[in-house]
Amino acid sequence: MKIIVLIKQVPEMERVKFDTTRGVINRKSAGVEINPFDLNALEAALQIKEEFAAEVIALSMGPTRAEGVIKEAIARGADDGILLTDRKFSGADTRATAYLLASAIDKIGNVDLVIAGEMTVDGDTAQVGPQTAEYLGLAHIAYVTKLEEITEDYLTVVAPTWDGNYSKKINYPGLITVTKDLNTPRLPLLKRKLEVREAEVEKWGIADFETELDPQDVGLKGSCTRVRKIEVPSPVEREGKMWTGDQLREAITEVAQICQEKDRMGE
């Protein structure tokens, strides 16, 4: 059984500072890490591997420095990893990203299951998983919160859809996207960390593909959306009235009134 885990290197969103005048993030203000949801995807793959003799391959697209996330995935238990990196891959929107990932999965071949995080913390679109499934011609289940039954032919999972939680079954080959609720990712092993530190990460550029990929469909060329402009949002004006310490009585009276005026609001 072969499982691909899609991972992405992202800025540490909890720490990153933002340059509002230039409309860009200050990349020096924080480090990079594996997109947190992808760790849950990797953990799910490793749990399946514990049941069956599965091969787990981490797959990422990014600049050469993103090989760090491949190494980390291997340190955490992935068998192997591939970084898709090429100047021609840059500027990709979700469509071009998904197309390239699907092409690479085709090239790897004989894949039973693709697992992705529900979204990335820097893009926040949750689109790449389902788009990749479509380009692969595979079914998908999004927002998986629980793996119920793990077999060599199919998975049954729990995922929230519409107003409830559904039990769903996906036959291989297929793709799932997973949430943080699914599991607690295991930590990297020090021994493996040391092993991969000096190891060479396998990298595929555009020249490594043959029929699996049309160069017109990757990077900026293959993107259907363009960022035209960046705006900094104007803050919403709020009344901003505050009460402290000894003004509590006054505060309670006024706030209680506001709460009860709600039926006359928003008209």
Add this chain to the structure above:
Amino acid sequence: MTEKEYNGIFVFAEQRGGEIHHVSYELLNKAEELAAELNCPIFAALLGPTGIKAEELIYRGANKVYYLEDQAFGQPDELFYKENLVDLIDELKPEIILVGATNFGRSLAPRVAAALDTGLTADCTELRVDQAGKLLQIRPAFSENILAQIETVTYPQMATVRYKEFVERKRDGTLEGEIIKKRPTKVQDQSVEILELLEQQEINIAEAEVVVAGGKGIKKAAGFELLQRLATELGGVIGASRDIIDVGYLSKEYQIGYSGYRIAPKIYIACGISGAPQHVAGIKEADKIIAINTDPSAPIFEVADYGIVGDLYQVIPRLIEEVEEDERRDN
């Protein structure tokens, strides 16, 4: 392909259990604005079991409703929906497609976009038409620190919009339009099987008029009983910031913010919530924000209409008392 080939705005009208989801009416409202600029028709696509009141979509501004009737649409099967939507879109060739960014819409729309080989912009907070007639899609990025203006260079131009982002089109029973009933063009396959609905969601925080939410400052799970009393008194529900969900006091359906629910209540009361940008992202559409926090420098006070610096365990019981007293007086 040229723009002329593509005409009209296509709204995916999501239904659940035969009820049209209100995000569809919000999309129709925006569609009406865009259609006025573009001078084009509005199509609504309703995929669902028989017996849905499709005319409601006409009363909310759709010119033509394409109602694909099949019991199988009663299950949230993205592949089956995608195949049939793509056929309908190929037939109609709309220039714009709008989909509600519900959990189902967020899973379905990317498949449709990929199948059509077109672009998709997620979670737009504003949509406009520029002078050339192109759709400008505005979406927040990087924890809402910036707004990106995005255009799609292919057709159709597709966007998803979160529930409660736009106001819904007011119902007008005098509006006229056409309902075209169709059978699905594709059949359901078995690559994904929807086995059963395990449980219905307990609360619907996105639609509540009053939300009383707790954060780290609540310190113990029992504190939510107090918040629940205030919420009940005000006819609302309780919610929480992410810290609370992470420690397991409440389940994810109560989570408000960037990675939880985005809410738009008339009153939002933040109790012991510091106000991280990720949380504030989920509450900015609230009419009134009231914050209670012991720390006067908590960022929540910067976005609040009313702030009380104090311990929630002292403030809330008194607030409940006051509201009860006011009600007695009014009766």
